Amino acid sequence: MDLQLFGQQLINGISLGALYGLIAVGYTMVYGIIRLINFAHGDIVMMSCYFAFFGYALFNLPWWVAFLGATVLTTLLGILIDIGAYRPVRNAPRISALITAIGVSFLLENFALVVWGGRPKAFFRPDMFAEVVSVGQIHILLLGVWTPAVTIALLFALLYIIHRTKVGLAMRSVSRDMETTRLMGVNVNRIISLTFALGSAMAAAGGMMWAMKYPQVNPFLGVIPGLKAFVAAVLGGIGNVVGAVLGGFLLGVAEILLVAVAPALAGYRDAIAFVILIAILLFRPTGIMGQSLPD
């Protein structure tokens, strides 16, 4: 495989990986703070796509207004899910919370199916993102350049919030020891809701860029990316935000390069992520940047 093809696929992989990274951040933040795998996270991504779609197609908003509106709505949805479904089971055994998460996931999927129908809807792609630039023989959508850039920018913003603000301090504290933080006078419920909000906002950004990249929006679009993003989060070390983005990039590049090197395996594209997951859990369960696995 020549260098130019490799370069092209590498860029594709980075662009895909950035999307996984954005979604993975939501998983890792929620897991870090309440030790729950939010199965519904992939479906939050899906809802953000639908919100943006309807903002643009139904209300004829300019695309950037639709995006902002979708982000706000998705954030509210994340908070709603936390308050409505996860908070009542916070003190229940872990399996109950996991089952509730699965229930929320199915609820979102079937809600979208019933209300908006199963037929895929064509997402819009603003001209700014649709242009193709060429560097030598390598062609890339401008979207493919914007995606990693936005991801890195959002990552820095998130790191700033987590490490340089008081609420970030509270979030880190709650993830370390919830009871003691409560004793220190922190409103733990509010911090957890804020975590969900931030994670959902990142998911919304990832979702809308995903929909621009693969412009077919259907109720089940969040399932596979959600699972792969979770693998990315584990790969990078669950609980670690930088790890999540890093894991996302690695997973995206691995997936694209593997299919480029062995086209016969293209059908197994989705399975590759799980093979990677199993390998990680066998050989380095804490992930790349990991803290130790809580039990």
Added chain:
Amino acid sequence: MEGGRLRNQLLTLASVGILFALLYLASRYLSDYQVRILNNGAIFITLAVSYNLINGITGQFSLEPNAFVAIGAYTSALLTLSPAEKEISFIIEPIIWPLSVIQVSFVWSLVAAGIVTAFLGFLMGFPVFRVRGDYLAIVTLGFGEVVRSVANNLQRVTNGPLGLKALHNYTNLWWAWGFAVIAIFFIVRLVASSYGLAMKAVREDEVAAEAMGINAFRTKLLAFTTSAFFEGVAGGLLAHLITTISPTLFTFFLTFNLLIIIVAGGLGSTTGSVIAALLFAFGGEWLRVVEEPMSIGSLQIPGIPGMRMVVFSIALILLMIFARHGIMGRREFSWDWLLERSPVSRVFRGGGK
């Protein structure tokens, strides 16, 4: 009146006899649709009690059933189809050699399905049980996706997305319910044995169980493999009930349904799983009413397809919030419990005690 093992065993035997008598009547007098629902119910019972073994009794939150049911269904289907039928089905690429000439009877295909699935479950157990809790769930979910991916892509073995059609409708009331009875019997006896105690110990506190000398890994592997066996055979039965299988049939959706069943019945209770499976199979049909147009008084509510799943999802969430222990909690049915409450025992006890 004191309980007695012999009495309990005779009562169990008698009830099985009554069950088969009822099945005979059903096979003669009920419509095809109703018989089909009964078959479905039996298969769900088998799936529920075996899924409950790994999830409820051994306490390992696994999401594996759709993988094992798929493996069992494909194995059994590939073995009962005749070579001629296979040639007709495999239009894109011919089926690989040994499978193209093998054809066995239904019962052997079920045995093979069970053994193959159990073997693969055994192999899977090694990587799977290196992790715990949430990760176990994701890994088993991942395996389900891998199995579905393989079924979709291995054109020469599984016929890819086209799936296998025109399977013979071998599954009838006797096979389905007969196997359900066998499964329940086996699992109840397993749970009552020392192996079952080990599983419950691992569920309650794995570290303490290890300290007591129980090999937790082996215990989990035993539960997993047993579950795999029964789920595989149930898959074979399912394939020959629906007579068409394809990779889209074995998605996480199936696991989700089973999860609702065992949680609603009570995680850890075989009786609960049976009750919930029946409720699900019959109730699922009954709930189709929410998808039909309804009229309340003068209000016309149009039928909404897909509402059933929304109702199920909400039901699951509410179940976890308000009724976490399900119908039976961890209790099981026993003849002693029933007889203590029946008027019969009062007769035998005489007036006063």
